Amino acid sequence: MILHLSNRLLKSLTPNRLINKLLLSLLFFFSVQALSNSFKFAKYAGDFLSIGVGARALGMGGAFTSVANDITAGYWNPAGLTELSSAQLILMHDERFAGIVNYDYLGFAPKPADFFSFAFSIIRIGVEDIPYTNDAFFDTNGNGIFDPNIDRLDPDRISFVSSADWIFITSFARNIKEKFSLGGNIKFIYRKIEKNSGIGIGFDLGLKYKLQNFSIGAVIKDVTSTLIAWNTGRNEIVVPSLTLGISREFEILWGKFTPSLDLITRFEGRNKTALVGTNFISFDFNAGFEYSFKDKISVRSGFTENKEFTLGAGLKINRLDIDYSFAKFDSELGNTHRVSLKFSIN
Numbered sequence: 202m203i204l205h206l207s208n209r210l211l212k213s214l215t216p217n218r219l220i221n222k223l224l225l226s227l228l229f230f231f232s233v234q235a236l237s238n239s240f241k242f243a244k245y246a247g248d249f250l251s252i253g254v255g256a257r258a259l260g261m262g263g264a265f266t267s268v269a270n271d272i273t274a275g276y277w278n279p280a281g282l283t284e285l286s287s288a289q290l291i292l293m294h295d296e297r298f299a300g301i302v303n304y305d306y307l308g309f310a311p312k313p314a315d316f317f318s319f320a321f322s323i324i325r326i327g328v329e330d331i332p333y334t335n336d337a338f339f340d341t342n343g344n345g346i347f348d349p350n351i352d353r354l355d356p357d358r359i360s361f362v363s364s365a366d367w368i369f370i371t372s373f374a375r376n377i378k379e380k381f382s383l384g385g386n387i388k389f390i391y392r393k394i395e396k397n398s399g400i401g402i403g404f405d406l407g408l409k410y411k412l413q414n415f416s417i418g419a420v421i422k423d424v425t426s427t428l429i430a431w432n433t434g435r436n437e438i439v440v441p442s443l444t445l446g447i448s449r450e451f452e453i454l455w456g457k458f459t460p461s462l463d464l465i466t467r468f469e470g471r472n473k474t475a476l477v478g479t480n481f482i483s484f485d486f487n488a489g490f491e492y493s494f495k496d497k498i499s500v501r502s503g504f505t506e507n508k509e510f511t512l513g514a515g516l517k518i519n520r521l522d523i524d525y526s527f528a529k530f531d532s533e534l535g536n537t538h539r540v541s542l543k544f545s546i547n
Contacts, residue, residue: 260513
């Protein structure tokens with residue numbers, strides 16, 4: 202049913218209708234985020250959705266919105282899926298903060314059809330052995346509130362719990378013109394910590410335009426706002442965000458050099474953490490580059506919105522791409538290593 206509706210939607214997007222739909226989407230986008238600010242929800246609920254996938258893209262600092270041209274486009278910019286020339290399968294493992302957080306990603310895209318492309322992605326973020334201290338402190342005042350100046354914890358009464366976030370993404374894309382493509386995502390989210398769980402569904406919209414050696418990309422994530430409803434009665438909302446990206450390919454020393462820049466706009470009042478921000482809107486950026494020697498060996502580097510420096514490298518052996526990236530965090534958080542394996546299938 203979803204495939205049938207998606208196919209009808211993609212076929213209906215003629216250039217004239219496309220412009221109208223994009224204008225309506227942008228109008229709806231700003232209306233939704235304005236409404237979301239009139240309700241009280243947990244802020245920054247979507248942080249776990251913005252970690253990124255693929256060691257190649259992460260080695261470039263996540264500046265991949267305009268570059269996205271492989272299976273990971275299903276996450277970064279679904280419009281880029283039209284550039285696949287074969288089916289692809291990718292696996293990634295990421296140990297963040299010196300192994301405290303385990304982050305895994307699986308993606309598959311069948312060979313693109315003549316009029317549309319599809320991809321399916323699964324992301325899991327897990328943290329084990331989280332100390333649970335609600336029942337472990339001596340309540341000196343008997344008020345049920347932990348007072349660090351008076352109360353103390355009983356180590357024998359501390360229990361340990363785990364948390365897991367699951368994200369299931371179905372992506373589709375279509376070439377509207379020879380150099381212009383449009384794509385979208387449907388995301389199902391399941392979150393669980395101890396005995397509590399939450400579910401949500403969200404939608405992304407992306408486009409990509411190629412002009413000679415330039416590539417321009419744009420993505421609206423959580424375009425209708427993504428509500429995550431917990432069984433505790435608490436709700437979290439992921440408000441829309443807009444990312445604009447630009448990149449250019451240069452032929453240098455028997456290879457390709459691709460610098461890339463993403464500008465990220467959010468509407469969560471990140472005035473204290475963003476590069477530029479107010480109580481309503483904030484701006485950040487990701488920047489990076491990739492140099493690929495004869496499409497066999499690649500080196501990468503970048504700088505992320507979280508002020509991380511990243512490094513990466515890649516090796517292509519026949520139909521197998523092996524990619525690695527490294528991110529340096531604050532010394533107290535440790536470093537992050539990511540490895541991904543990408544298989545191209547006839």
